[in-house]
Amino acid sequence: MHEDSFYGVQARFLIAVDCTILGFIDNEIKLLTFRRKIEPKKGGLSLLGGFMNENENIDQAASRVLKTLTGLDNIYMQQVKAYGNVDRDPGERVISVTYYALINVTDYANSLLPESDLEWISLDRKRELIFDHEQMLDDAILLLRRHAALHPIGFNLLPEKFTLTQLQSLYESIYGETMDKRNFRKKILGMDILERLDEKDKKSSKRGAYYYVFNRQRYESMLDKGFVFTM
Amino acid sequence: MHEDSFYGVQARFLIAVDCTILGFIDNEIKLLTFRRKIEPKKGGLSLLGGFMNENENIDQAASRVLKTLTGLDNIYMQQVKAYGNVDRDPGERVISVTYYALINVTDYANSLLPESDLEWISLDRKRELIFDHEQMLDDAILLLRRHAALHPIGFNLLPEKFTLTQLQSLYESIYGETMDKRNFRKKILGMDILERLDEKDKKSSKRGAYYYVFNRQRYESMLDKGFVFTM
DNA sequence: TCAAAAGTGTTCATTGTACACCCATGT
DNA sequence: ACATGGGTGTACAATGAACACTTTTGA
Numbered sequence: 228m229h230e231d232s233f234y235g236v237q238a239r240f241l242i243a244v245d246c247t248i249l250g251f252i253d254n255e256i257k258l259l260t261f262r263r264k265i266e267p268k269k270g271g272l273s274l275l276g277g278f279m280n281e282n283e284n285i286d287q288a289a290s291r292v293l294k295t296l297t298g299l300d301n302i303y304m305q306q307v308k309a310y311g312n313v314d315r316d317p318g319e320r321v322i323s324v325t326y327y328a329l330i331n332v333t334d335y336a337n338s339l340l341p342e343s344d345l346e347w348i349s350l351d352r353k354r355e356l357i358f359d360h361e362q363m364l365d366d367a368i369l370l371l372r373r374h375a376a377l378h379p380i381g382f383n384l385l386p387e388k389f390t391l392t393q394l395q396s397l398y399e400s401i402y403g404e405t406m407d408k409r410n411f412r413k414k415i416l417g418m419d420i421l422e423r424l425d426e427k428d429k430k431s432s433k434r435g436a437y438y439y440v441f442n443r444q445r446y447e448s449m450l451d452k453g454f455v456f457t458m
Numbered sequence: 459m460h461e462d463s464f465y466g467v468q469a470r471f472l473i474a475v476d477c478t479i480l481g482f483i484d485n486e487i488k489l490l491t492f493r494r495k496i497e498p499k500k501g502g503l504s505l506l507g508g509f510m511n512e513n514e515n516i517d518q519a520a521s522r523v524l525k526t527l528t529g530l531d532n533i534y535m536q537q538v539k540a541y542g543n544v545d546r547d548p549g550e551r552v553i554s555v556t557y558y559a560l561i562n563v564t565d566y567a568n569s570l571l572p573e574s575d576l577e578w579i580s581l582d583r584k585r586e587l588i589f590d591h592e593q594m595l596d597d598a599i600l601l602l603r604r605h606a607a608l609h610p611i612g613f614n615l616l617p618e619k620f621t622l623t624q625l626q627s628l629y630e631s632i633y634g635e636t637m638d639k640r641n642f643r644k645k646i647l648g649m650d651i652l653e654r655l656d657e658k659d660k661k662s663s664k665r666g667a668y669y670y671v672f673n674r675q676r677y678e679s680m681l682d683k684g685f686v687f688t689m
Numbered sequence: 690t691c692a693a694a695a696g697t698g699t700t701c702a703t704t705g706t707a708c709a710c711c712c713a714t715g716t
Numbered sequence: 717a718c719a720t721g722g723g724t725g726t727a728c729a730a731t732g733a734a735c736a737c738t739t740t741t742g743a
Contacts (some may be wrong), residue, residue, distance in 0.1 A: 234550045237509040239470035242542075242553060278468040281551070285542035309540040309555045311473075311516035319465045320512070322473060324540045373604070392695075409697070410733065432694040434740040623722075640724065641706065663721040664714040 243316075243323040244288045245276035245360065247307070247367035248297070250332035251384040252347055254396040258364065259330075261296065262344040263357060267317045271357035272348070274364070276323070289326045297345065303383040304328045305374065307367045315359050323359075327367040329383035375401050379420065379456050382441040390428050390436035391415070398458060418456065420446045474547075474554040475519045476507035476591065478538070478598035479528070481563035482615040483578055485627040489595065490561075492527065493575040494588060498548045502588035503579070505595070507554070520557045528576065534614040535559045536605065538598045546590045554590075558598040560614035606632050610651065610687050613672040621659050621667035622646070629689060649687065651677045 248259035263273045277292040279285065285306065294300055307325040315321070332347075350368070353361050375381055381397050382389075395411045415421060422442050427435030446456070479490035494504045508523040510516065516537065525531055538556040546552070563578075581599070584592050606612055612628050613620075626642045646652060653673050658666030677687070 234472060234509075234552070237472055238512045240473050240510070241465060241468055242471050242473075278465075279471070279542070281469045282544065284544055285540055285553070288542075306539060308537060309516055311510070311519075311555075313513065313515055321465070322516070324542075390695090407733075407735080408695090409735085412696080413698090414732090429742095432740085433742045434693085434695055436695055621722090638707075639722090640708085643723080644725090645705090660714090664716080665712070665720080665722055666714080667722055 241319065241321045242279040242285075242288075243276050243321050244279055244285065244292050245274040245323050245325045245363055246289060246293055246304070247325065247327040247364050248275055248293070248330060249327060249367075249371070249384065250330050250347060251397055251400065252332050254393075254400065255349060256384070256397075256400045257347040257349055258353070259297070260346050260348050260356070262346070264344070268357040272346075272352075272355045272360075273357050274325075274360045275345075279324075285324050289324075289328075293328060296343070299330060302328050302330055303380060305370070307363070307370050310359055310363065312359065317358075323363070325363045325367065327371055329371075329380060331384060331386055333386040372401060376458055377456060379441060379443075379446060379458075381458075388424060388426070388438040388440050390431075390438060392431070392436055394439070415458070418454075420449070420456075472550065472552045473510040473516075473519075474507050474552050475510055475516065475523050476505040476554050476556045476594055477520060477524055477535070478556065478558040478595050479506055479524070479561060480558060480598075480602070480615065481561050481578060482628055482631065483563050485624075485631065486580060487615070487628075487631045488578040488580055489584070490528070491577050491579050491587070493577070495575070499588040503577075503583075503586045503591075504588050505556075505591045506576075510555075516555050520555075520559075524559060527574075530561060533559050533561055534611060536601070538594070538601050541590055541594065543590065548589075554594070556594045556598065558602055560602075560611060562615060562617055564617040603632060607689055608687060610672065610674075610677060610689075612689070619655060619657070619669035619671050621662075621669060623662070623667055625670070646689070649685075651680070651687075 249256050250259060251257075259275060260272045261275050263269055263271050275292060275296045277288070277295065279288040280291075283291065286304070289304055289306075290300075290302070293302055293304070304326045307327055309322060309324045311322045313320060315323070348355075350364070353364050356364065375398070381394070381401065384397060385393060391412055394415065395406060395408065398411070399405050420442055421439045424438040424440060426438050428438055429435040480487050481490060482488075490506060491503045492506050494500055494502050506523060506527045508519070508526065510519040511522075514522065517535070520535055520537075521531075521533070524533055524535070535557045538558055540553060540555045542553045544551060546554070579586075581595070584595050587595065606629070612625070612632065615628055616624060622643055625646065626637060626639065629642070630636050651673055652670045655669040655671065657669050659669055660666040
């Protein structure tokens with residue numbers, strides 16, 4: 228049996244890519260959503276998505292969707308899962324491959340929002356999402372938590388320089404639980420992957436808090452020596 | 459714009475399901491492979507796979523593929539990842555969604571093997587696999603390790619009753635490292651999820667080793683009380 | 690001067706790790 | 717009697733968790 232005829236009789240499917248795009252805004256992880264412009268569920272809140280093209284692989288499709296809808300490029304993205312329930316999209320059978328993306332809102336938010344139907348929503352509004360997008364969000368957050376516990380990916384959500392208070396709020400938001408300030412600082416500073424700048428953030432306190440930067444180079448060289456990040 | 463016409467112009471794709479099927483044989487995790495019967499790569503070693511049908515979701519497709527090729531049913535399976543490189547299958551563009559499956563070989567191995575092109579191979583032969591199946595296997599093993607560290611899924615690879623020595627060998631094989639016998643037993647027995655039977659396995663020692671069974675009911679009731687399995 | 694956030698160490702409990710000898714039995 | 721795998725406990729180290737006060741400064 229020749230492969231073309233063998234493959235040929237098989238069903239073919241639409242493949243969508245849906246992105247759980249997360250940003251850290253007002254000390255809280257928020258989700259970037261989009262008002263759907265077509266039926267079914269026109270006007271409903273949706274993850275950012277689009278269909279996969281012939282000439283690209285899945286990661287490329289995800290990057291393209293993100294770029295097209297937000298203008299953002301070079302974003303940290305990870306595949307989460309493929310969803311394929313027969314009736315997950317009432318319009319037509321669509322298999323969706325989902326990603327989560329972490330974006331540094333401080334630098335980009337203003338440039339992307341005004342001219343579009345994009346909206347940052349708090350995660351407790353997730354029940355407004357269409358189709359199985361709430362499930363996708365839940366799975367993405369769970370995966371993010373597991374990744375964030377083992378890799379320094381949280382920094383993708385922060386500006387280049389940040390305070391330890393911000394960093395702690397970020398982890399508290401990711402895990403949905405509060406942490407002890409002294410223990411948090413002891414742990415993160417003990418890893419020796421942050422560099423303190425001689426500059427303070429005076430926006431949120433009179434005294435001012437030192438800015439830190441993540442030293443990725445140092446982190447990577449420590450990895451080679453068997454260091455494991457855990458947070 | 460109506461959804462049918464909108465969806466209609468999009469590309470459609472073949473979707474395959476490929477399964478990393480693992481069994482515990484001769485104190486070692488082995489992979490069930492299949493000699494490919496069609497071009498391209500006819501005769502090459504392959505994961506067990508097949509194409510998705512119109513009327514089934516992805517999990518169902520994976521179960522069907524497993525059932526069709528091995529006769530096995532009710533198997534523990536988890537989705538790993540979707541692979542979509544444009545040229546991953548030289549025959550034609552195919553997106554593959556992969557799963558890993560854990561099977562209890564003791565009960566089934568004899569019934570499935572003789573009449574087929576299936577073969578259990580040691581994981582160090584993985585470089586013989588076709589296409590991107592080696593990558594799939596690697597990703598599956600990594601995911602299995604993460605899952606096995608947090609959930610009592612290893613028991614799916616063992617017969618109903620097993621000795622602690624077997625169980626330890628299983629975890630050693632999953633993680634690829636040896637463990638201390640006393641520490642291992644202290645930890646697993648301390649969880650209080652195993653029950654010792656009044657029966658010994660005399661196959662591998664003169665003295666005989668007690669059989670144990672996994673008490674799933676007890677495990678699940680402990681989960682409700684906040685217990686977390688870690689291994 | 691006071692309100693508000695920043696910064697800082699110690700103690701205790703829990704968990705993980707290293708380590709060596711006796712036991713039971715079939716041959 | 718001996719070879720083979722089965723079974724057991726203790727001491728130390730590392731890690732995680734709880735906890736409260738002083739500092740700085742703009743208003």
